[in-house]
Amino acid sequence: MVGAPLLSVSRRAFNSSGRLNVKNSLSSNYSTATKTFGNQSILPRLPIPELDATAARYKRSLLPLLSAAEHAQVSQKIDRFVKKDGLGQTLQARMHALDEQEAKLGLSWLDRLWLNRGYLEYRIPTVLNVNWWSQFRDHPDGLISQVPEGTITDFQISRSAGLVSGLLDYSNKINDEAIPPEASRSGPFCMHQIRHMFGTSRIAANPRDTIVTSCPATAKHITVIYKDQIFAVPVLGPNGETVPLKTLENQLRQVVSRVDQLPKEQLQPPVGLMTSEHRDTWGEVRKELETIPTNASTFSAIDSSLFTLCLDNYSSPDDKDLSHRNLAHGKGAHNRWFDKALQIIVESNGRAGINGEHSPCDAVVPQRTVESVLMQEPIVDNLATSNISQLPAPTHLQWSISSKTDQQLKAAQENVDKLIADYDSVLLHYDAYGSDFMKKAKVSPDGWLQMAYQLAYYRQYGKPCPTYESASTRKFLTGRTETVRSCSVESMKDKLALFGNAIASQSEYMKASSNGHGVDRHLLGLRCQMTPEEAASEEAAIFQDPSYWGSQYWLLSTSNTSPGDLSWGGFGAVVPEGYGANYAIAKQGVKMSISAWNSCADTDATSFRKTVRGVLDEFGQVAEDYLVQK
Template identity: 50%
Template sequence: MTIAKTFLSSTSVRTLPSTIIKKYSPIIQNSKSYKLICPILSRNYSSQIETDKPKTFSNQHIIPRLPIPTLQETAERYKRSLLPIFKPEDYARAANAVDEFVKADGLGEILQKRLHESDKVEKYSWLENIWLNKAYLEWREPSLINVNWWCEFRDHPNGILKQVQKGQITDFQIYRTAGLISNLLSFNDEVNNELLPPEYTRQGPLCMNQYKKQFSTTRIADSPADRSISYWPATAKHIIVLFRDQIFKVQVLGEGGARVTIKDIERQLKSIVEQTSNTNELQLPIGLLTAEHRDTWATARKALESQSSENRSNFEAIDTALFSVSLDDYSTDSNIDISHHNLFHAFNGRNRWFDKSLQLIVQSNGRAGVNGEHSPADAVIPGNIFDYIVSKEPAQDPSNSSSIPLQAPQHLKWAPYSSLETVIKKAQSNIQAATDNVDSVLLHYNEYGSNWLKSVKVSPDAFVQMALQLTYYRQHGEQCPTYESASTRGFLHGRTETVRSCSIDSVAFTKAFDDKDFKKEQKLDLLTKAIKTHIEYMISATNGKGVDRHLLGLRCQIQNEEEKSRALIFTDPSYIQSMYFKLSSSNLSPGDYFYGGFGAVVPEGYGINYSIGKEGIKFSICSFKKYNETDSKTLRKTLKNALDDLRNLI
């Protein structure tokens, strides 16, 4: 990476050997300076670069490893993040704990040294396994709502059906489902064959590893921690399809991955409907267990596996399937405020398998989307997949497809153990209580979007974050710890880092905004300063210089109770309180083909996803009904007013 940038900054590139040019052509070609400082390269080698298109994972060897910040860097950023949310006396105590931790020859230096040693033995990143285990696989609460995310697709170009009777499966539903399945298979082909172009930012290439963890990827309930399995290349020839809680193994590819026509896939889906309608052997709704407490599900899964070889074979079919598809024999209200709940939790958790990385869901009226398990990848990766498959609707047969015989869908039949029905009944009760508690609404704000924000020279993402800060302050009269996800894919196997959006400057802005003693120019200056601070936080996080992941890595190096008692930085109440994110947010822009959401991460908090389009901004707002402190509908109204007021200010 450094060498490649040196090439680009020097006229010596004109005399580089062709082998070097070929090796670094992805970076050279994507540099803004390419034709300006490399005119001879552009003239003599452009045809070579065009014909040697880089493979999907061709940049992996030049992507740098995730850095480990110094103790002093993290200590200063951490203390700075505590200032806006703690009283002076609480801050003073927390700051003393931090200073004690990072002092020379202190515990911090010991843990830092261990973290560097662990980085030497980890193949890709010191953080990768720590994050996967601590953030996901060791988490025992149900994945439904607490971990999984949802996305709703833009409606099909032909629209959706109106007034479909409950209990029906429609031809249009089958048609759209088959097309989306075919498009997903095409994307998998591109990943398998490394035809997907490697991605870049202005800073350089991005890690593409998460694309290997989207197909044939499953979270497996286990104890004391779950497991995750993934295959790349993902060469399975089948998917699983759920219809009326029945699970089918469905072949969708021929031998060697040969592509079939969309009509062939339609026939497979129709066969499932016929088999389910004509059988008297309906199976128990095993899929409900994937929405249960992870320990409960792990125990039930092990009991099922020990019950019979047929059960073990069923699990193998589900775990290795390329992805899951749920055909719903009902349609929700055309109001998107209601319809997205079907993707979020199906109102009762039925007809789903929440452990699959990708779970395509299509209602009888043709409205479609996905529910995804979060542990394998972050939002951008599945988002790029959805852009691909939805933008290609109406789906067309692949050029290499042909109509070939496929094995009939296999209805997975389960050998139950004695208490299975009781466990499922309890799961249904728990899931119903959880879904009834969800307060999730949407705001599609169409007054302005990124075009206008850029025209007034404002960072769209930082602007939305300040709008959220103002909204929360207006509704609750206080600031709160706020999480925004920042991607660290500029590093090998990078995932995310936390941007702590609540800053000293955001607090100053929100307090002044409705204060009549402040002039408009003063408010605008405070907003500008808050936005600048947020951008600095985002840049630091993206460059691997955030606070939360480093502190997590250090905490995981503690080896005994004596060290634990000395680690005042972690035992001080400020550590947990500063991570108690009552506002948890994520940017999934631009939202042209889909928008999505997720649950709040604390009981009295909000989960807010947003997509900033050119002419509008789509928000999803989730909280929990049991807590009187939160109200998603009221927050939506407050947010709309804040967006209007900020436009007027600017």
């Protein structure tokens, strides 16, 4: 699948409070490491599933989606593919050879294949289609009300400096391997992805994008964008030392002051708009721009920066259905650089959030980073007596563009305006119950939400649909995700007596996927080993059958980023006729976002939210009446 949704960890990775378990919960089979990457050497490699097991699981996942006759036909094609002398056995052998080759680089058979096929070869705009967003809880001091449009406030600068300071501290701790390694009850998690948050950018290119990153992250600057003007802003001392908050605030104020005093003719063009364009278009524009030394220097400063801070001189409405949209796409995609792995966005009233580019790491990794910073708010300045009270002045990055590029920017504006207008997204902050109640009913909270989505979709459309749920494979070296196909035969039965069976089916698939035995990545790996001649042969009928693509045409794409106490987020629906649903289950409530596309007459995020809410109410009442012990 391309354009993978916001990714989550398995529910088994959470403790009773809904937070990720850390090193203290390590199984007794593992030693307790203290260094960030201390467990890497003992992590198992991602397995290649057995062909017969994948075939059986794949067949079962197709049952609710096909008629009996269709299922019988495709089952014959699957059996032919996996038979003893079939093409599947040949491709399986090639996968093992690939795994041996990748092992020499410290990677699994899936790493580069998934990065390229799942992300870097994805050509439509990444904004709303790939990038994820997360809205932070309000500052403990609240937000400023009724801030005039066009204003930058002291509170905005103060909160921005605090967030920057916290992230810099986290980056330095990664460099020093001082972040405790994560783990679940089954053992340690791979910390590989944490290397790709800071100093990381996606580079548009043809026919495939690339990623630039640095670990340790040695840059001493971030990029700050204000009124579409991009600055390289020093934020660390000459030897990487952190500096007082006042010093960071001063750096940010310099950016604002310098931009506000610039004559109109000296304002640089909004080249950041191009990061919202089709990747082929942006790749060609960037390639041409880089031939000019001024532009090459600007690109280098942006790409190498630790992260980006966007200072918006406006505040989005308080309505949650509206405020989160600024984090997803901004005002017409201005004041953004969507290719940066991390973009911190702070509005003039102090509301803040993040927009993340998905390819270098899954959203749960930077989310955990940001939450560690949010837990410290209000950030206390412990460096007031630091010897470093002044840093080099911010550098206003310059562009040299032609009239051709100017026209391309205008086209990019038209295109992203259409994309934003097509984006349908609403939030549901459900407070009737949360994970505490679900556990009293002896039901997996993650399974509860998955069944709620299944029933809601069935009630809305009268049929089941292919459903994506992400499962973490971070128990393996360099593991990322696998698909849980949450739509099952059991989930299509809504009688109370079968509710437990449906939950058990989803939980079993989650466990299998987290253990590297899902269907979708394995089938992708096999398909990618074929020659063109093999792909066109009868032996490859499994991939030619409409059910192969149809079963992964994710009309429901879902992700769990619990608990949602400090932040909540979302992503765009991954197919034109589908929904994107991110959910975070806290002890006493659930926060979720539901997205769709207005261009599809059959989808409506607001209507689907109403149906989901009704199902949650119903589940709660049934659990209260029959499942919760009095």
